[in-house]
Amino acid sequence: MGRAFLSLLRRDITLAMRRRTDVLTTLFFFVIVVSLFPFGVGSEQQILRQLGPGVVWVAALLASMLALERLFAADYEDGTLEQLLLTRHPLSLLVLAKVTAHWLLTGLPVVLIAPLIGMQYYLPETAIVAMMLALLVGTPVLSLVGAIGAALTLGLRGGGILLSLLILPLYVPVLVYGAGAVTAAFTTPAESQPYFYLLGAFLVLSLILAPLASAAALRISLE
Amino acid sequence: MLQVVDLACRRGDRRLFSALGFALDPGVLLHVRGRNGSGKTTLLRALCGLLLPEQGTIRWRGEDIRTLGDEYHGDLLYFGHLNGIKGDLTGIENLRIAATLDGDRIDTDDLWRALARMGLEGFEDLPTRMLSQGQKKRVALARLVLSSAPLWILDEPFTALDKDAVVLLQTLIANHVDAGGLAILTTHQEVPLTSGRIQRLDLGTGFDTEH
Amino acid sequence: MKVNWFKFAAPANFYPVAGWLVSVFAVLAAAAILIGLYWGFFETPSVLGGTNPQKEYYRIIFIHVPAAWMSMWLYLVLAGWCAIGLVFNTRLSYMMAAAVAPTGAIFTFLALWTGALWGRPSWGTYWDWDPRLTSELILFFLYLGYIALHSAIDDTRRADKAAALLAIVGLICVPVIFWSINCPDPTQCAALHQRSSLSQMESNILSSMLIMAFGFWMYSFAAAFARLRGIILEREADTAWVQELATKEARR
Numbered sequence: 140m141g142r143a144f145l146s147l148l149r150r151d152i153t154l155a156m157r158r159r160t161d162v163l164t165t166l167f168f169f170v171i172v173v174s175l176f177p178f179g180v181g182s183e184q185q186i187l188r189q190l191g192p193g194v195v196w197v198a199a200l201l202a203s204m205l206a207l208e209r210l211f212a213a214d215y216e217d218g219t220l221e222q223l224l225l226t227r228h229p230l231s232l233l234v235l236a237k238v239t240a241h242w243l244l245t246g247l248p249v250v251l252i253a254p255l256i257g258m259q260y261y262l263p264e265t266a267i268v269a270m271m272l273a274l275l276v277g278t279p280v281l282s283l284v285g286a287i288g289a290a291l292t293l294g295l296r297g298g299g300i301l302l303s304l305l306i307l308p309l310y311v312p313v314l315v316y317g318a319g320a321v322t323a324a325f326t327t328p329a330e331s332q333p334y335f336y337l338l339g340a341f342l343v344l345s346l347i348l349a350p351l352a353s354a355a356a357l358r359i360s361l362e
Numbered sequence: 363m364l365q366v367v368d369l370a371c372r373r374g375d376r377r378l379f380s381a382l383g384f385a386l387d388p389g390v391l392l393h394v395r396g397r398n399g400s401g402k403t404t405l406l407r408a409l410c411g412l413l414l415p416e417q418g419t420i421r422w423r424g425e426d427i428r429t430l431g432d433e434y435h436g437d438l439l440y441f442g443h444l445n446g447i448k449g450d451l452t453g454i455e456n457l458r459i460a461a462t463l464d465g466d467r468i469d470t471d472d473l474w475r476a477l478a479r480m481g482l483e484g485f486e487d488l489p490t491r492m493l494s495q496g497q498k499k500r501v502a503l504a505r506l507v508l509s510s511a512p513l514w515i516l517d518e519p520f521t522a523l524d525k526d527a528v529v530l531l532q533t534l535i536a537n538h539v540d541a542g543g544l545a546i547l548t549t550h551q552e553v554p555l556t557s558g559r560i561q562r563l564d565l566g567t568g569f570d571t572e573h
Numbered sequence: 574m575k576v577n578w579f580k581f582a583a584p585a586n587f588y589p590v591a592g593w594l595v596s597v598f599a600v601l602a603a604a605a606i607l608i609g610l611y612w613g614f615f616e617t618p619s620v621l622g623g624t625n626p627q628k629e630y631y632r633i634i635f636i637h638v639p640a641a642w643m644s645m646w647l648y649l650v651l652a653g654w655c656a657i658g659l660v661f662n663t664r665l666s667y668m669m670a671a672a673v674a675p676t677g678a679i680f681t682f683l684a685l686w687t688g689a690l691w692g693r694p695s696w697g698t699y700w701d702w703d704p705r706l707t708s709e710l711i712l713f714f715l716y717l718g719y720i721a722l723h724s725a726i727d728d729t730r731r732a733d734k735a736a737a738l739l740a741i742v743g744l745i746c747v748p749v750i751f752w753s754i755n756c757p758d759p760t761q762c763a764a765l766h767q768r769s770s771l772s773q774m775e776s777n778i779l780s781s782m783l784i785m786a787f788g789f790w791m792y793s794f795a796a797a798f799a800r801l802r803g804i805i806l807e808r809e810a811d812t813a814w815v816q817e818l819a820t821k822e823a824r825r
Contacts, residue, residue, distance in 0.1 A: 146462040150451070157489075176482045218444025225410060226463045227436030233463075287742055291735045295725050304721055305739060308714040309746045312753035319757055333759040341749070352742055359734040362413050374728055376811075414662070 143228045144236045151240035154213075161209065165245045166252065169202040173256050183254045184261045191260030192321035195270060196314050199249055200307065206245040207285040207306075210237065211357065215293050224361060231350035233273060234357070238279075238286050238350070248280035262321070269324030269331045274340040277317040283349035284309050290356035313341060364409075364513065364542055369418035371404050378404055378418070379565055388512070389559065391539050392546040396565030402548040403443070405449065405565065406517050409546060410440045422513070436465055439511040441519055445502035449491030453501045454479050456490060460505050468508055476507040495522045503527075506534050514538060516547040569570050584665055584805045585814045591798045591805070598795035605788030609635060613781035630694050633777070637687035639786040640703075642681045644712055647786035647793060652721070652744040655737030667733035668808070670740065671723060672800040676793050678716035685707055704755040711750055715743045729808060 154160050176194050180186055214237075215219035223233050253274055255266035288306035292298040320334035363386060370380035378541030386392055394402050407413040409420060411434060413426050420427045427434045428521070449454045454473050461468045477486050480500040485493060490501055499522050514535070520528055535545050613635035651673045658666035688706050689699040700706070719736050726732035809815045 143463055143465070146459055150448070150455075150459050153455070154448060154450050178766065197564040216444075216447060218442060218446035219448060221412065221442055221444065222440070222460065223440060223463065224412060225435045225440050227432050227465045228463065229432060287738075291722060291739055292725070297725070301721055301725055304714070305718040308711050308718065308750070309743070311711060311750050312746075315757050316752040316759070319759075323758075337759055348745065356735065356738055358412075359731060359738060362731060362734075 140228055140232060143226065144232055145198050147223075147236040148240050151237055152243065155240070155244045161206075162244045162248070165202050165206045166248045169198050169249050169297060170207055170252065170256070172198040172201060174259065177259070187207070187260045188325075190253040191257070191262050192270065192318040193314075194260070195253065195256055195274075196277075196318045199274060199317075200247060200281060200314060201308050203245060203281040203285055204277065204303050204306065205299075206241065206284070207289045208302055210286060210289040211293055212289075212298075215361075220357070221361060222354055224358065230354035230357065233322055234286060234290075234353045235346075235350045238282050238353075241286075242279050245284055246274075249278060250274045263325060265326075265328045266299070266321050266324045269328060270321045272335065273317045273320040273331075274336060276335065276342055277313045280313050280338070280341050280345045281310060283345040283353075286353040287349055290353045290360055293357070293360040313338070316341075364546075365421040365424075366409070367419050367421070369405075369408065369420065370416045371401060371408055372416050373401070373404055382418070384561070384563065386544055386546075387562065388542045388544060389539055391535065391545055391560045391562055392544075392563060394548045394563045394565065396544065396548075397523075402411060403517055404535060405444075405526040406440075406515050406546065406548065410438060410515055411435070412440075415442060437511055438513045438515065439464070439505065439509045441502065441505075441514075441516045443517055446530060447496050447502050448491055449488050452489055453480070453493075453504070455499055456509070457504050457537045460497050461508050464505070464509065464511070466508060466510060472508060476504045477501070479507050480504045480530065496524055496527065499523060500527060503531060503534075506531075506538070511516065512543050514545040514547075516549075517543065518548055575686065584668070584809055585812070587665060587815075588692060588802060588805050591802050595795050595798045595802070596720045597792045598798065601724060602788050602791035602795050605791055608783050609785035612784065617775070617777045617781060630691065633687050633691045635781055635785050637684060637691055638782055640687065641684040641709060642685050642786055643789045644677060644681035644709065645821055646790075647673055648712060648715070648740075648744070648747070651677055652740045655740040658733065659737050659741070664733075664808075667737060668801055668804045669797070670737060671733070672797045672804055673793070674716060674719050674723070675800065676796045678713065678720065678809070680789070680793075681709060681713040685713060704751075707754045708751045711754070712747070715782050716739075718743070759768055 152174050157347045173194055176190065177187060180190060209321045211220060214223065224230060226233070250271055254267050257270055262270065285302075288309075291305065292302045295301060316334045316337045320331040320338065323331040323334060365385045367383050369382040371378050382405070384392075394405060404413065407523050408415045410432075411420075422430055422434050422437065446460070451459075454470075454477065457473050457476060458468070458470075474486060477483070480503060482497065482500055482504070482507070485497060490498055493501065503519065516535075519531060523531065535547070539545055610631055613632055617632070651670050654666045654670035654673065658670060664728050685706070688709070692703075692706075719740050722739055723732045723736040726735060749779065806815060
């Protein structure tokens with residue numbers, strides 16, 4: 140079972156490395172969205188500092204959304220998804236492998252580039268550390284929950300827009316506490332602790348439930 | 363070994379077939395025939411458990427495939443309309459992943475041998491998107507060489523193959539059935555068997571057996 | 574008398590029953606809503622009871638609160654039918670779910686709309702990022718998501734199942750979403766909307782609100798069954814009983 144998980148994970152990463160543009164597109168999208176805000180709201184330090192945490196999180200949601208559309212689509216088109224449904228391994232495990240690969244390729248880069256964005260928004264050092272941590276815990280939740288939507292809208296016309304309509308409302312808690320953690324860390328880092336507990340709880344919950352729901356959704360979509 | 367009782371399937375608003383029943387023993391090849399749109403692919407997908415039939419049960423070794431779940435999938439090899447191979451991966455990589463997911467422990471030499479058997483010598487290390495349609499299909503069918511699954515369900519496996527490949531595939535299927543395996547396929551090609559039985563199922567008309 | 578309830582799980586048997594039910598519930602709904610509105614507008618004090626000084630315009634409460642209740646109840650009903658459909662694979666449950674969803678969305682919209690109208694005189698703004706209002710908005714999106722996914726999929730069976738799964742995922746997320754909106758700071762919860770408790774309310778106000786809620790329930794039944802009849806006919810169009818029905822109607 141572990142071998143199947145690892146080999147699928149490795150496959151998805153190999154595939155992404157052979158088509159690097161897909162990965163880079165998501166990252167650039169994130170950076171561009173975040174960099175556009177100062178043009179709209181002005182570059183005053185105080186305003187940007189206040190907006191920073193929210194903007195980063197909204198951009199992360201959108202970037203994750205953008206990449207999710209392709210999560211199962213390529214496998215669906217060439218028939219490998221059908222084969223994944225017919226292995227002796229639990230489908231939820233294979234879904235988890237795919238989501239893990241997806242997060243490593245789209246979520247992790249966002250976490251790593253966060254300090255740069257933080258500086259653009261004049262965030263204090265403590266807040267930047269909190270932002271990286273919050274993104275590290277929160278973005279996997281986005282990938283996991285988003286996978287359900289990606290599975291449900293598989294192969295539909297206009298699936299991408301529909302996917303956002305279905306999934307974005309479900310992202311609200313992560314957005315609220317993710318941005319909250321960063322804001323709370325402006326003064327004293329310790330104050331953001333409860334936010335991290337909550338984000339952690341969301342991560343555990345979605346790790347358990349989301350692969351099951353995505354697997355069920357895939358079976359429905361491929362019927 | 364495989365038993366189908368009172369099966370009914372519909373596609374969209376149209377009922378394709380109903381009250382379909384048959385039982386297959388080891389060493390049998392079931393040849394599903396019928397016009398376009400008569401529900402051949404739907405039947406095969408239902409037999410795989412990909413599609414929930416409107417009515418009826420499918421039993422594998424006496425148990426409902428719904429309760430068997432992944433255990434049944436382990437005994438099954440399905441080959442559908444899509445090849446199920448990744449264009450960006452080489453033949454070897456594709457085959458290795460397929461084998462690992464099927465749960466077979468296979469060393470690299472076996473993979474090379476399987477591709478060589480499919481007549482792909484010299485193409486093993488190319489990304490499969492560079493190959494021709496027929497060659498892609500050969501890569502996908504190399505899974506049959508490695509497979510230890512007792513039940514093969516093949517949907518139109520002969521299309522896009524040249525004469526040599528057709529003969530090769532016929533041999534593979536015949537060997538599988540001879541060894542006590544079960545094969546279900548839709549095709550317009552006859553598959554000569556040295557031993558074992560061929561059963562025919564005509565969707566829309568009926569079921570007959572020939573020794 | 575012994576009734577075989579499972580008989581009615583078949584659309585063909587349920588269709589005539591639904592037709593009869595629609596008229597019963599429609600009459601009940603009209604009666605309850607008329608009584609509720611009359612009572613609410615003319616028999617209640619002109620000032621909201623207790624410490625709340627709101628005048629006259631508070632009467633929108635008789636539509637606003639029952640609508641908000643219905644929006645949440647109907648989501649539970651929707652998710653319930655979806656769960657039954659997924660577990661027992663009964664077609665009628667999916668049809669029920671699909672029939673309930675638009676009514677739920679309408680009530681959610683009504684609650685938002687009346688909330689805005691009420692907010693204008695009492696808060697001085699049509700929209701406020703009040704936790705309950707925001708939760709209601711998210712609920713509205715969940716309804717829209719269900720309806721959008723259902724209508725985006727051509728194959729009815731896949732549409733039913735996929736939308737059902739979505740409704741259940743939504744149901745699991747709803748408490749977390751509502752809680753996160755209510756308590757953006759985990760150490761304390763916001764409370765812009767006054768905490769209200771039914772027992773502190775003036776009895777006339779309470780009873781007209783309950784009558785309105787009853788009326789809305791009846792309306793929901795009537796609307797859902799009416800829509801269900803349409804769905805049944807559409808989906809069973811190729812069966813013998815629908816064609817018989819069609820010829821009978823034509824002869825009339």
